[in-house]
Amino acid sequence: MTTATTRWSPRLWGTLVVLCAALFLDALDVSMVGVALPSIRTDLHLSTTSLQWVVSGYVLGYGGLLLLGGRAADLLGRRRVFLAALAVFAVASLLGGLVDDGGLLIATRFVKGVAAAFTAPAGLSIITTTFPEGHQRNRALSIYTTCGASGFSLGLVLSGLLTEVGWRWTFLLPFPLALLALAAGTRLIPRQETPRREGRGYDLLGAVTATGGLLLLVYTVTQAQGAGWGSARTVLSLVAVAALFAAFVAVEQRTAHPLVRLGIFRNGLVARANVGAIALFGAYVGFQFIATLYLQSLLGWSALEMALGFLPAGVLVAASATRMGALVDRYGTTRLMLVGFPAAVLGYANFLRIGPHSDYLTVILPSMVLIGIHFALVFPSLNIQATTGVADSEQGLASGLVNTSFQIGGAVVLAVVTAVVTAGGGGTVRAQLSADHNAVAVVTGVALLGLLVTVYGALRDRRAPRAAAYPVPDYAIPGREGSAAAATAAHAVPAAAAPEAAPEAVRRP
Secondary structure, three states: OOOOOOOOOHHHHHHHHHHHHHHHHHHHHHHHHHHHHHHHHHHHOOHHHHHHHHHHHHHHHHHHHHHHHHHHHHHHHHHHOOOHHHHHHHHHHHHHHHHOOHHHHHHHHHHHHHHHHHHHHHHHHHHHHHHOOOOOHHHHHHHHHHHHHHHHHHHHHHHHHHHOOOHHHHHHHHHHHHHHHHHHHHHOOOOOOOOOOOOOOHHHHHHHHHHHHHHHHHHHHHHHHOOOOOOOOHHHHHHHHHHHHHHHHHHHHHHOOOOOHHHHOEEEEEEEHHHHHHHHHHHHHHHHHHHHHHHHOOEEEHHHHHHHHHHHHHHHHHOOOHHHHHHHHOOOOOHHHHHHHHHHHHHHHHHHOOOOOOOHHHHHHHHHHHHHHHHHHHHHHHHHHHHHOOOOOHHHHHHHHHHHHHHHHHHHHHHHHHHHHHHHHOOOOHHHHHHHHHHHHHHHHEEEEHHHHHHHHHHHHOOOOOOOOOOOOOHHHOOOOOHHHHHHHHHHHHHHHOOHOOOOOOOOO
């Protein structure tokens, strides 16, 4: 039994630092390349279509393989999968900074995305199986996810600084950091028992249909703008995506050892956290795209000026790292999200005030501050909710699901926002501003969806906190996560009541 006063050993702290470093690098790679794209195009003589794949290649590998990465961590061993993927990430980072061919650069970006698809769920599941639910896990996840949020926020700042020296440094920077994390991880991450494989077959057909569907979905939405949303290629691709996902659901309902046990979504917190992840990251990625174009194209800011413009949001997220665990313990994840999502809606809506000569202090800065508050409160809360009440044997699955939701949300909303900006933009400043306003309205609507889901969950849990079909510990109830009393009570629950002890026929849908 653990309490809120339990102190972590230096090795435990070291393990957490290694996992935080890996997530920071994953997030950094998502956001850091954007500012460097103009320099990459000039140096490597890339077309606009090829340039898009420098970004899309990473997203394709990352978003398409997260489910497989999460389940691989459960079946093959979380430490083994994490370290192997981190090594691949380091090598791909080095090669990406050295190549002189656009095709090779895109290939290294795809490989890095694939590696991140395995490190992210493996790292999150190592935390959730190392730290018990309650205060300790809330504290660890708050620090961990804040590091990831800082990577997203500070990626633009670092990219602006590094691009002034040379775009290759945006690719080379992760290499030494990944090597240091790998060296430390081999010594600090505790060795775990090799997962027992007796009676745990591999759902190969489920893996093929799920991975194929996710890869095709990410590819379709990233290419829809160029091909046209109403084109035969886009429509047929979406039909194929629907067919693959339908086949996946059918396979998971019939196989004895599913890749994704669909019953996990009976846990209301898990289901709502995944919807919230789509809303949070979809809105943020879409906003980042709009703000980057507006600040550089319409206001004429340099890459460094734009990076510094985003700095307040990154500072707020980074500064919250040491406090989020205590806030979760005191108020619960749902209450924090009921503050964070309104901050997002206000922040994005405030950006509708932009004009041809917007003042930074009165127009842009308030949005950056509100979005920073949103990310600091909601990103850790969603990760905590997404893994609450889930058996240790399925923590990799839960981690892969929420990370997939983040990436799919980002890819889909970015594609929609890009279509809105392109369709409405013209040769005049007025036309471009109108297109930007329409795109910001879309982003605001996505954030509002996250708020509505959060409010629905809060009302439902208040009416019937124990009515979920999937057993949820006391400290998973909004407002009670992580309290010492609830954690103590949860440890007293008979083993037969825990999800991992349920009969297979009951645990599968």
